[in-house]
Amino acid sequence: xxxxxxxxxxxxxxxxxxxxxxxxxxxxxxxxxxxxxxxxxxxxxxxxxxxxxxxxxxxxxxxxxxxxxxxxxxxxxxxxxxxxxxxxxxxxxxxxxxxxxxxxxxxxxxxxxxxxxxxxxxxxxxxxxxxxxxxxxxxxxxxxxxxxxxxxxxxxxxxxxxxxxxxxxxxxxxxxxxxxxxxxxxxxxxxxxxxxxxxxxxxxxxxxxxxxxxxxxxxxxxxxxxxxxxxxxxxxxxx
Amino acid sequence: xxxxxxxxxxxxxxxxxxxxxxxxxxxxxxxxxxxxxxxxxxxxxxxxxxxxxxxxxxxxxxxxxxxxxxxxxxxxxxxxxxxxxxxxxxxxxxxxxxxxxxxxxxxxxxxxxxxxxxxxxxxxxxxxxxxxxxxxxxxxxxxxxxxxxxxxxxxxxxxxxxxxxxxxxxxxxxxxxxxxxxxxxxxxxxxxxxxxxxxxxxxxxxxxxxxxxxxxxxxxxxxxxxxxxxxxxxxxxxxxxxxxxxxxxxxxxxxxxxxxxxxxxxxxxxxxxxxxxxxxxxxxxxxxxxxxxxxxxxxxxxxxxxxxxxxxxxxxxxxxxxxxxxxxxxxxxxxxxxxxxxxxxxxxxxxxxxxxxxxxxxxxxxxxxxxxxxxxxxxxxxxxxxxxxxxxxxxxxxxxxxxxxxxxxxxxxxxx
Numbered sequence: 001x002x003x004x005x006x007x008x009x010x011x012x013x014x015x016x017x018x019x020x021x022x023x024x025x026x027x028x029x030x031x032x033x034x035x036x037x038x039x040x041x042x043x044x045x046x047x048x049x050x051x052x053x054x055x056x057x058x059x060x061x062x063x064x065x066x067x068x069x070x071x072x073x074x075x076x077x078x079x080x081x082x083x084x085x086x087x088x089x090x091x092x093x094x095x096x097x098x099x100x101x102x103x104x105x106x107x108x109x110x111x112x113x114x115x116x117x118x119x120x121x122x123x124x125x126x127x128x129x130x131x132x133x134x135x136x137x138x139x140x141x142x143x144x145x146x147x148x149x150x151x152x153x154x155x156x157x158x159x160x161x162x163x164x165x166x167x168x169x170x171x172x173x174x175x176x177x178x179x180x181x182x183x184x185x186x187x188x189x190x191x192x193x194x195x196x197x198x199x200x201x202x203x204x205x206x207x208x209x210x211x212x213x214x215x216x217x218x219x220x221x222x223x224x225x226x227x228x229x230x231x232x233x234x235x236x237x238x239x
Numbered sequence: 240x241x242x243x244x245x246x247x248x249x250x251x252x253x254x255x256x257x258x259x260x261x262x263x264x265x266x267x268x269x270x271x272x273x274x275x276x277x278x279x280x281x282x283x284x285x286x287x288x289x290x291x292x293x294x295x296x297x298x299x300x301x302x303x304x305x306x307x308x309x310x311x312x313x314x315x316x317x318x319x320x321x322x323x324x325x326x327x328x329x330x331x332x333x334x335x336x337x338x339x340x341x342x343x344x345x346x347x348x349x350x351x352x353x354x355x356x357x358x359x360x361x362x363x364x365x366x367x368x369x370x371x372x373x374x375x376x377x378x379x380x381x382x383x384x385x386x387x388x389x390x391x392x393x394x395x396x397x398x399x400x401x402x403x404x405x406x407x408x409x410x411x412x413x414x415x416x417x418x419x420x421x422x423x424x425x426x427x428x429x430x431x432x433x434x435x436x437x438x439x440x441x442x443x444x445x446x447x448x449x450x451x452x453x454x455x456x457x458x459x460x461x462x463x464x465x466x467x468x469x470x471x472x473x474x475x476x477x478x479x480x481x482x483x484x485x486x487x488x489x490x491x492x493x494x495x496x497x498x499x500x501x502x503x504x505x506x507x508x509x510x511x512x513x514x515x516x517x518x519x520x521x522x523x524x525x526x527x528x529x530x531x532x533x534x535x536x537x538x539x540x541x542x543x544x545x546x547x548x549x550x551x552x553x554x555x556x557x558x559x560x561x562x563x564x565x566x567x568x569x570x571x572x573x574x575x576x577x578x579x580x581x582x583x584x585x586x587x588x589x590x591x592x593x594x595x596x597x598x599x600x601x602x603x604x605x606x607x608x609x610x611x612x613x614x615x616x617x618x619x620x621x622x623x624x625x626x627x628x629x630x631x632x633x634x635x636x637x638x639x640x641x642x643x644x645x646x647x648x649x650x651x652x653x654x655x
Contacts, residue, residue, distance in 0.1 A: 015308070017398045018305070020305045024387060024397065026380045027380060033366060045364040046252075046254050046640065068278065069279070095284070095299050098287035099283055099286065102287070102290070107286035109286075110286040120283075139399065140399060197401065203401040206298070231292070
């Protein structure tokens with residue numbers, strides 16, 4: 001195939017779990033790679049490549065937690081046609097954003113006795129820094145969604161993810177409704193596509209994929225109580 | 240000898256978990272500095288947990304690391320159970336041990352094949368590595384997939400577990416799924432054995448530096464989930480005692496990783512340390528592989544960490560079958576608990592070595608204090624001491640990276 005699209009997979013501060021999710025595709029991922037020109041994926045290669053290359057598609061995992069990362073992201077955006085925020089860190093801020101809801105200087109001092117030289121930026125989604133062309137949500141993301149989106153992009157199709165709540169898949173799969181059992185589950189307002197995997201494990205939805213386009217948040221708040229609702233939303237940076 | 244000052248600077252060491260570079264300084268041929276430079280930010284996990292609900296700790300701390308989330312999750316759960324004085328069922332313990340074997344296999348195979356092996360062929364790209372030996376690639380990938388299979392069945396998901404809970408499991412695996420795991424383990428043991436022999440025949444750089452090892456140890460098994468802490472010469476410490484001795488310190492104000500030393504000495508944790516200390520507890524096929532290994536114990540050459548990891552993968556495949564053979568799943572829910580004031584410390588052996596989670600909790604069920612000490616934080620000083628000695632000879636940047644990668648550092652864990 002001529003004129004293969006160039007692809008870069010990179011990460012900022014995070015757990016790297018999105019990248020391991022990509023590796024979890026195993027042979028399917030390496031087969032898919034033959035449809036792209038890979039410009040970099042630091043987990044599987046250590047090559048010096050021409051940095052001036054234009055990037056057609058960039059998958060970015062993680063949040064900006066240092067000034068150097070901010071520079072890295074801005075420079076990447078300059079060179080990239082289609083920038084994808086991969087996973088809950090880049091989409092929402094994820095657990096590291098929890099410090100925003102408290103006193104982040106106090107939180108820093110709890111961890112480092114000498115905090116004078118430790119950077120402590122407020123955590124924001126990537127979209128607060130740069131234009132984001134597409135979001136692959138989740139903590140971790142669904143590997144099948146990553147595969148499908150890359151396949152769509154390889155053939156010049158506009159990628160698409162459905163906008164329906166976690167409950168939709170949960171009910172299709174026939175998992176018992178935790179909300180009806182009185183457990184604090186965000187399923188009705190959170191975007192599905194995860195195959196309701198937490199519910200499969202009997203774990204309530206805590207919202208790692210962000211809200212659907214028209215969530216009934218008022219009803220959700222009533223059901224869970226304002227305090228509990230806020231607590232759960234904080235976990236992945238939804239608040 | 241010249242009086243020249245030389246600085247070696249590697250901006251980013253690829254093929255490790257997380258982001259770090261390397262700085263080395265030589266003066267008149269003498270090494271005066273060798274250290275890893277972190278190239279990511281702090282997430283302040285220990286700080287953000289304060290004031291949050293105790294059941295959030297396992298859910299949040301699993302997200303410290305995408306390659307070993309399950310061990311953080313379970314160590315956090317164990318520490319909370321210690322604080323709450325909950326005793327879990329034997330079935331729960333057996334399933335947790337099984338999960339840790341899955342985690343170990345997945346993490347080790349990722350490191351051995353995707354991160355470290357290319358260095359032994361001077362290949363900088365795993366797609367090239369796959370091309371030169373597709374059969375080996377398939378073997379490594381299927382072993383890694385097997386680790387994930389265990390995690391998906393036992394923990395609900397291979398990255399960031401869903402079924403695990405304080406007091407037990409939210410959902411138990413079905414008996415036929417466990418049977419499937421045991422059957423697969425039996426089938427792929429031969430692959431693992433062959434993969435070990437393939438690794439064993441590679442050329443390993445000959446470099447060693449005497450050091451101290453530390454690992455979890457138990458009476459009747461090769462310990463990952465529970466036990467005491469063992470040091471060389473059969474010195475055994477209670478977990479609390481060791482945790483007091485292992486001192487965390489922030490060397491420079493800009494350091495994101497707090498290193499750990501015992502009586503000012505650096506020490507090694509991880510597969511090579513465990514093999515050195517606990518090899519007598521290995522299962523039979525693992526013992527047999529170890530007897531074929533091209534190194535002698537005690538082994539102080541970190542490049543052999545790959546072989547030690549592969550011995551552990553073989554051990555894990557045997558242990559998986561043993562655990563499942565002894566399991567008869569009965570329905571049970573997590574043990575209910577009441578919040579109370581307390582402190583809990585737990586130690587486990589993560590794929591990269593000893594891991595500690597410590598929490599203080601209150602009567603409202605909220606976390607008041609948290610301290611997490613990761614394997615990479617513990618072996619970092621040892622790694623840098625190795626690098627200093629390694630650089631006494633002229634080395635290429637690729638050699639330096641190869642040594643660092645052999646350690647299998649996890650930067651996101653170490654910073655957390």
